[in-house]
Amino acid sequence: MKNEEFRIADESANAMRRQQTAANKYSRRGSSYLFFMGPIMLVAVIGLTALMATRVQLRSAERTRDSTAARFYAQSGIELGILDIRKNPNWWQSAGAWATNVAIGNGTYSLTVVVAPDVIALADGTDPARLISTGRCGKATHVVQVDVDTRGFVPGTWQRTIK
Numbered sequence: 676m677k678n679e680e681f682r683i684a685d686e687s688a689n690a691m692r693r694q695q696t697a698a699n700k701y702s703r704r705g706s707s708y709l710f711f712m713g714p715i716m717l718v719a720v721i722g723l724t725a726l727m728a729t730r731v732q733l734r735s736a737e738r739t740r741d742s743t744a745a746r747f748y749a750q751s752g753i754e755l756g757i758l759d760i761r762k763n764p765n766w767w768q769s770a771g772a773w774a775t776n777v778a779i780g781n782g783t784y785s786l787t788v789v790v791a792p793d794v795i796a797l798a799d800g801t802d803p804a805r806l807i808s809t810g811r812c813g814k815a816t817h818v819v820q821v822d823v824d825t826r827g828f829v830p831g832t833w834q835r836t837i838k
Contacts (some may be wrong), residue, residue, distance in 0.1 A: 695706070710724075744782055748810030749819040750782035752777075756806040757823060782812030811834035 734751040756773060760766045767790050774786040803824050810817045 708747075738814070738815065741815035742817065744780060744812035745810040745815040745817040746819075748779050748782050748784045748812060749808045749817045751779060751806070752786040752808030752810060753806050753819055753821050756788060756808065757784050760804065760823065770804070778810075779810075780812070782810060784811070785809045 718755065752774065762816070763769075770788050770790045772785070772787050774784065776783045776785055785808065787807045789807070791805075803822060805820065805822050807818065807820045810819070
């Protein structure tokens with residue numbers, strides 16, 4: 676009987692050891708899973724952070740590009756206004772909006788001409804003028820304002836009078 680009791684106790688102990696060995700085996704598998712998944716998750720987080728930083732940089736570059744283009748479009752509107760003043764001897768009779776949302780490049784420009792309000796208008800078209808040009812590209816808007824003194828130019832020509 677004693678042998679049988681020892682055998683049963685021995686079998687119970689062996690069964691418990693097998694269960695513990697199996698439990699240890701599975702717990703080691705879980706630790707290796709964490710050992711490999713931890714660095715993978717870290718690399719994924721670093722990659723996503725870099726991707727988001729790149730997107731922010733791209734948006735900033737696009738805004739800078741649009742702002743620069745809007746400034747150039749506004750300056751182009753001023754240059755075209757000066758060209759019209761030099762070509763047209765009666766330019767001062769049509770002061771006001773000379774161009775509204777005219778397509779240029781990837782944007783638009785608008786040009787308004789105002790005969791200087793603080794100067795008495797002369798009938799010979801040599802009045803000082805204020806040109807206001809607005810350039811737009813994407814979400815960017817740029818406004819340029821220039822006072823142009825047309826005195827000294829022969830209206831309708833490119834010649835400058837010599838005094």
